[in-house]
Amino acid sequence: xxxxxxxxxxxxxxxxxxxxxxxxxxxxxxxxxxxxxxxxxxxxxxxxxxxxxxxxxxxxxxxxxxxxxxxxxxxxxxxxxxxxxxxxxxxxxxxxxx
Numbered sequence: 247x248x249x250x251x252x253x254x255x256x257x258x259x260x261x262x263x264x265x266x267x268x269x270x271x272x273x274x275x276x277x278x279x280x281x282x283x284x285x286x287x288x289x290x291x292x293x294x295x296x297x298x299x300x301x302x303x304x305x306x307x308x309x310x311x312x313x314x315x316x317x318x319x320x321x322x323x324x325x326x327x328x329x330x331x332x333x334x335x336x337x338x339x340x341x342x343x344x
Contacts, residue, residue: 248307250299252285253278262286265294265313267302285316296322 249270256262263285266278280302283294299322303309309317311328318327 248279248302248305250282250302250307250309250313252310252312260288262288265299265316267307270308292316292320294320294322299323 247270248267250265250267251274252263253266253268253274254261254263265282265285267280267282268276268278272278280298282299282302283292285292285294294317299317303323311330314323314325315327315330317323318325
């Protein structure tokens, strides 16, 4: 199964990402099928090839939640954003009786 996901590039503490089509279970630094664009969170630049990403989505590739949110934000696909980091609900602490 193919996925559209982020591949980290760049120096330490200066992360930049390539948006690639790769096998869902492949490693982050592994081989990919096609390069669709980039995302640099440091200077907020995003460039994703609209036609090729639409082709891969029609072919069955599923974007990860982060890539899906990038595509929605840049109006490449329509929809609402998905929550990426869910806040965990910790159980209420019970006082310890001594």
